[in-house]
Amino acid sequence: TYKNYQKARTIGLPIVFSPFTTLSPIWALFGPRLGPICMRLPFGLGDFVRHSGFSFFWHDRYRMHEQYGPALCVVTPGDVQVIIADGAAADDMLARRRDFIKCPAMYQPLELFGPNVDTVNGEAWQRHRRLTTPPFNERNSSFVWKESLTQASGMLKTWIKAGKEGVVQTPNYTLTLALHVLTAAGFGKSYDFDAGLAMPADGHTLSYRDALREVLKNLFVSIIITSVTLPSVMLSKSMKDVKTAIAEFKQYMVEMVEEEKSLVHEKEAEKDNLMSVLVRASEAEAGGRNGLTNEEIYGNLFIYNLAGHDTTAHTLAYAITLMAAHPNLQTWIREELDFVFGGEDAVGDEDYEKAFPRLKRCLALMYETLRLYGPIVVVPKYVGDAPTKVKIAGKEYTIPAETHAPINVAALNTLPMYWGHDSLIFRPDRWIDNPNPTDLSTEEHFQPAPGVFVPWAAGPRICPGKKFAQVEFVAVISKIFRKHKVGPVLLQGETFEDAKKRIYEVVEDSHMVITLQMKHPEKVNLVWEEIV
Numbered sequence: 001t002y003k004n005y006q007k008a009r010t011i012g013l014p015i016v017f018s019p020f021t022t023l024s025p026i027w028a029l030f031g032p033r034l035g036p037i038c039m040r041l042p043f044g045l046g047d048f049v050r051h052s053g054f055s056f057f058w059h060d061r062y063r064m065h066e067q068y069g070p071a072l073c074v075v076t077p078g079d080v081q082v083i084i085a086d087g088a089a090a091d092d093m094l095a096r097r098r099d100f101i102k103c104p105a106m107y108q109p110l111e112l113f114g115p116n117v118d119t120v121n122g123e124a125w126q127r128h129r130r131l132t133t134p135p136f137n138e139r140n141s142s143f144v145w146k147e148s149l150t151q152a153s154g155m156l157k158t159w160i161k162a163g164k165e166g167v168v169q170t171p172n173y174t175l176t177l178a179l180h181v182l183t184a185a186g187f188g189k190s191y192d193f194d195a196g197l198a199m200p201a202d203g204h205t206l207s208y209r210d211a212l213r214e215v216l217k218n219l220f221v222s223i224i225i226t227s228v229t230l231p232s233v234m235l236s237k238s239m240k241d242v243k244t245a246i247a248e249f250k251q252y253m254v255e256m257v258e259e260e261k262s263l264v265h266e267k268e269a270e271k272d273n274l275m276s277v278l279v280r281a282s283e284a285e286a287g288g289r290n291g292l293t294n295e296e297i298y299g300n301l302f303i304y305n306l307a308g309h310d311t312t313a314h315t316l317a318y319a320i321t322l323m324a325a326h327p328n329l330q331t332w333i334r335e336e337l338d339f340v341f342g343g344e345d346a347v348g349d350e351d352y353e354k355a356f357p358r359l360k361r362c363l364a365l366m367y368e369t370l371r372l373y374g375p376i377v378v379v380p381k382y383v384g385d386a387p388t389k390v391k392i393a394g395k396e397y398t399i400p401a402e403t404h405a406p407i408n409v410a411a412l413n414t415l416p417m418y419w420g421h422d423s424l425i426f427r428p429d430r431w432i433d434n435p436n437p438t439d440l441s442t443e444e445h446f447q448p449a450p451g452v453f454v455p456w457a458a459g460p461r462i463c464p465g466k467k468f469a470q471v472e473f474v475a476v477i478s479k480i481f482r483k484h485k486v487g488p489v490l491l492q493g494e495t496f497e498d499a500k501k502r503i504y505e506v507v508e509d510s511h512m513v514i515t516l517q518m519k520h521p522e523k524v525n526l527v528w529e530e531i532v
């Protein structure tokens with residue numbers, strides 16, 4: 001710790017201590033239980049919890065920066081972290097991918113099917129990025145739009161069927177929806193929203209969707225199983241199921257990629273899904289050293305699924321749960337839906353090109369949900385082999401080699417200096433400039449200063465699925481709120497105001513499980529009704 005303290009002192013930022021290193025498995029395991037207990041210790045002894053682990057960053061929001069300033073150093077026995085919540089510094093760091101890399105030790109576990117665009121740095125990243133970004137084109141967005149509408153219709157039907165008892169566990173539904181959008185728009189495999197276990201393909205024991213769902217649901221176990229060879233007797237039944245799902249999913253990828261490659265050679269047209277475009281982009285370079293190996297293709301196909309699933313699904317779940325607390329916001333969104341789909345120059349539901357750009361309030365709802373309940377709480381950057389300089393609040397600092405430099409997104413999203421004194425209040429209309437109730441076509445989105453609002457990161461490593469997620473979110477919201485409304489099931493003797501308070505308790509009681517999610521969504525059941 002003393003060595004790390006000396007290293008931190010050279011930086012010149014405020015210093016705090018934590019007994020747990022950034023990647024500490026012990027704290028990852030016990031922190032969620034021990035953290036809240038430690039925080040009650042007297043004399044500020046448990047203060048370290050606030051800067052130990054991403055769940056705690058989220059709960060703290062901007063407060064540690066109010067206390068220590070735009071950046072602080074956390075010294076632990078294993079490393080030094082410089083936590084940064086300064087918009088201009090974040091913008092600069094995100095633009096400099098060579099100076100602020102992804103920590104190899106942190107991302108390597110995500111290579112369970114192969115190296116991919118999310119895990120590599122340097123020249124390798126450039127090659128992966130060049131080939132993995134073309135699939136996210138407008139043809140694909142149009143596909144995402146249509147599939148999201150279809151899935152949302154199915155989801156809404158199930159919700160209406162739940163009647164007055166209400167829908168329990170809204171995130172389970174949005175997870176299914178996001179999975180189905182990915183299987184279709186990502187890989188050309190469509191499923192009905194309420195399909196039970198799907199038929200496995202020939203030679204398989206699980207369907208593609210069910211294999212993928214099992215791997216995503218059990219990511220930690222999947223990582224362990226793929227990184228250590230454990231004898232079969234040491235595996236529990238559920239671990240064996242995960243192992244089967246991993247093998248099945250891999251086999252599906254092998255088959256899909258092989259088939260796509262043979263289609264390329266038969267000169268069959270490219271399809272709109274991510275896999276088809278990725279395989280073709282890579283094949284176009286095959287033979288040269290610039291293509292992707294099969295392992296790299298599998299790695300990227302998996303990372304599309306991993307990065308695109310929980311993120312979008314939980315953002316939708318938070319937005320819908322919060323909307324249940326705000327009937328006035330539902331009216332506000334519906335005003336826009338009536339304007340776009342029912343007004344004088346009405347747009348057809350399926351017309352992605354015309355509808356999506358006009359649904360500014362729907363996208364504002366996504367922005368506001370991401371601001372307060374975004375799935376990614378920090379963007380974890382790392383200074384590699386050589387020290388580097390960064391300007392924080394106008395003053396230059398040198399960050400030593402091998403130092404973590406997480407960008408505190410949860411703090412940037414809530415600092416009153418950027419968002420005003422109501423920064424912790426959920427208010428989607430803060431994103432709309434020129435509000436004019438009589439002419440919605442003049443509404444524009446508010447643009448925060450560079451680096452302040454970076455839920456998808458920014459710069460060269462910005463999330464390539466940003467548009468995919470936006471299109472999916474907006475399509476779903478436009479479908480479910482067009483002719484329906486949602487509210488909480490009231491408990492006995494409860495008023496709507498009490499239920500609203502309960503909703504806020506549930507969304508605030510969140511934690512990080514790779515992404516941010518509610519701990520107990522089952523504490524608010526939601527009733528869906530048609531508007532008559």
Ligand code: HEM
Nearest residue numbers: 117118304307308311312376455456457461463465468469
């Ligand atoms: C609301 C939804 C989403 C959010 C908030 C989000 C956020 C992010 C963030 C913050 C990063 C940078 C992470 C880092 O640097 O450590 C990232 C990277 C990435 N995201 Fe997303 N994402 C979302 C949806 C998606 C979707 C739908 C896909 C694909 C279908 C996707 C694919 C990726 C990939 C492949 C990367 C790695 C890019 C690179 O390192 O060059 N994401 N995302």
